[in-house]
Amino acid sequence: MNRIVVLATGGTISSHRSPDGGSRAKDSAADLIGALSAHGLDDFTSGDAHAGIELESEDIAVQNSFNFSFADISRVAHAVARILSREDVDGVVVTHGTDTMEETLALLGFTHDDPRPVVLTGAQRSPDHSDSDGPRNLHDAIRTAASPASRGQGVLLVFGGEIHSALGLRKNHTLAPQPFGHRSAGALGAVLESGPRYFAQALTPEPLPLPNDAFHQQRVDMVLGYPGADAALMHAALETGATGVVVLGAGAGNPGVPLTDAIAQATAQGVLVGLGTRTGA
Numbered sequence: 001m002n003r004i005v006v007l008a009t010g011g012t013i014s015s016h017r018s019p020d021g022g023s024r025a026k027d028s029a030a031d032l033i034g035a036l037s038a039h040g041l042d043d044f045t046s047g048d049a050h051a052g053i054e055l056e057s058e059d060i061a062v063q064n065s066f067n068f069s070f071a072d073i074s075r076v077a078h079a080v081a082r083i084l085s086r087e088d089v090d091g092v093v094v095t096h097g098t099d100t101m102e103e104t105l106a107l108l109g110f111t112h113d114d115p116r117p118v119v120l121t122g123a124q125r126s127p128d129h130s131d132s133d134g135p136r137n138l139h140d141a142i143r144t145a146a147s148p149a150s151r152g153q154g155v156l157l158v159f160g161g162e163i164h165s166a167l168g169l170r171k172n173h174t175l176a177p178q179p180f181g182h183r184s185a186g187a188l189g190a191v192l193e194s195g196p197r198y199f200a201q202a203l204t205p206e207p208l209p210l211p212n213d214a215f216h217q218q219r220v221d222m223v224l225g226y227p228g229a230d231a232a233l234m235h236a237a238l239e240t241g242a243t244g245v246v247v248l249g250a251g252a253g254n255p256g257v258p259l260t261d262a263i264a265q266a267t268a269q270g271v272l273v274g275l276g277t278r279t280g281a
């Protein structure tokens with residue numbers, strides 16, 4: 001028997017229209033599992049097609065992911081590690097909003113230290129849409145987490161029938177059915193009728209320690225390089241207590257003269273500056 005824990009955090013996959021016209025995270029992990037059969041999918045409670053998978057559910061947040069803080073994503077990483085400290089668990093599925101899923105994927109991807117898979121998934125259309133993609137994505141994620149083929153593949157995203165490695169993933173589109181992709185690599189595999197099928201082996205880095213309380217106190221701002229960019233936002237970041245700044249320069253990461261001077265000032269003050277490129281790759 002494969003025991004998979006489904007850990008819910010909120011996001012569109014669990015959201016419903018609210019009277020004020022917005023969409024609010026609401027469903028628990030048990031609600032999401034309970035809705036599978038209403039969409040014609042196996043809910044893993046009876047012994048037919050996917051016998052051998054036993055589900056457990058846990059909720060650690062009911063939030064839209066654009067509200068997540070460092071403390072929230074750290075809580076997800078600690079919850080996953082706690083669940084994997086149990087020997088009777090074979091894999092973890094985390095349901096999550098797509099807006100900041102890439103940050104949680106990155107933290108999990110850098111800290112995961114176990115051959116058992118951790119699979120994140122979500123939805124682009126909430127469960128109150130007739131063609132919601134959430135149930136299918138959750139079903140695919142559970143089958144992927146339960147598959148022996150996923151062992152050693154690290155932290156994964158399963159979305160729109162594709163399996164991706166966590167590190168380097170970005171949400172590249174607001175509404176597309178598959179909003180995620182790597183700029184420099186493709187999918188690791190696909191979820192077929194017969195189950196997950198891998199085309200490649202994920203590169204898994206040497207794991208970093210789980211974040212401690214100091215992580216929650218960090219404030220890392222982002223500053224963009226563009227024609228006419230001065231150093232006003234960089235100075236604002238420094239003056240208001242940023243502990244780190246990521247500068248996304250143009251092209252190969254070129255910040256321009258005003259930002260270059262401000263970077264020198266920041267590093268002289270002991271503020272860590274990461275230099276990247278706004279091209280995304």
Ligand SMILES: NC(=O)C[C@H](N)C(=O)O
Nearest residue numbers: 011012064065097098099
């Ligand atoms: N598709 C989604 O899940 C987006 C949602 N706003 C969230 O990140 O919580």
